[in-house]
Amino acid sequence: MTHGVDPHTLTGAYATDALGDEERRTFEEHLTRCPSCLLEVRELTATAARLGLAAAASPRRTMKDEVLRRVTTVRQEPPFTESAGQARALRHRARHASRWALAACAAAATALGGTTVWQHQRADEARERARQTQERSEDLAGLMAAPDARTRTAKLAGGASATIVVSDSRNQAAFLAAGMAKPPRGKVYQLWFQDQGSMRSAGLLDPESTTTATLMKGPVGKATGMGMTVEPAGGSPEPTSPPVALLALPT
Known part of the structure; x- marks a missing residue:
């Protein structure tokens, strides 16, 4: 991103795909915050x-x-x-x-x-x-x-950063991350709620994007944590690989 440019003024250029690769990556990191x-x-x-x-x-x-x-x-x-x-x-x-x-x-x-x-x-x-x-x-x-929104930020493998946002009043959670490596060809990252000892699917991430701001699918309910695994394209009903991320929900 050009030195001295306010990132808040680049939303239009980003939406119309008018940023260079380096500017796009920097702006996508800004979006996570x-x-x-x-x-x-x-x-x-x-x-x-x-x-x-x-x-x-x-x-x-x-x-x-x-x-x-x-x-x-x-x-x-x-x-x-x-x-x-x-x-x-x-x-x-x-x-x-x-x-x-x-x-x-x-x-x-x-x-x-x-x-x-x-x-x-x-x-x-x-x-x-x-x-x-x-x-x-x-x-x-x-x-x-949301007034009761709580966040937790952590580092993932490979230097990626992730943030979990949870709101009890909305019974929802969001996953934000930047700098993730793309999954292998034919694979996709799948999010999970860790719910009373079991993993409940919370949606798939775009395999072509290394930055995401995703509303996790389904209610938070009694979940105490979330995970992310690498699954076959289209996702799986339950995890088939060890988690590449496992985070406790913010309290």
Whole structure:
């Protein structure tokens, strides 16, 4: 990050992927300590997704029928020659061209209909992802700002740092970490609540990110600690490897 630049002014650049690798890593470390910037980044990311969708436009439902109707009524240009033989040849080619045009327009209209359905499906999926992202960011920001929020910070293997945030009033916990090594290919980090001697799944981390601010899934309940293990992609119903992190929840 450029020396002297206030990291609080870089939320927009981060949300639009306009930071260099070193600046991004430094700013992501800042996010683990700044819930206000974290919330702003989430909101800007969701807004950018909405703006991208705003450029999409769906054709009228009647466009296909209208195109097919107009093609049959378009008059061909008359031939510019006095030769009867040439005129017959031109009319013959015109009839063929008309049929080809009709077929091409019909194919285009059909393809346009299929593209429209595909665009609608992608737009719906993007809107749903944006909605879920916004909900998670709001929940995470609410947890960080809760009056009874408690934190505990610890060092993980390889020099990574992790922070646990817990709120009894919200019955939620969050896991924030920076500098983590990426899991092996085909593997993913999975979070767990340590609950009365057993481990209860609390969600998966993005295997491509070395920094995270994640609201752990499920209520804290009577859990006294949390763990993180390396699991096959998609996660496991119970830990299948020794924990790479095991921390007591803050009290």
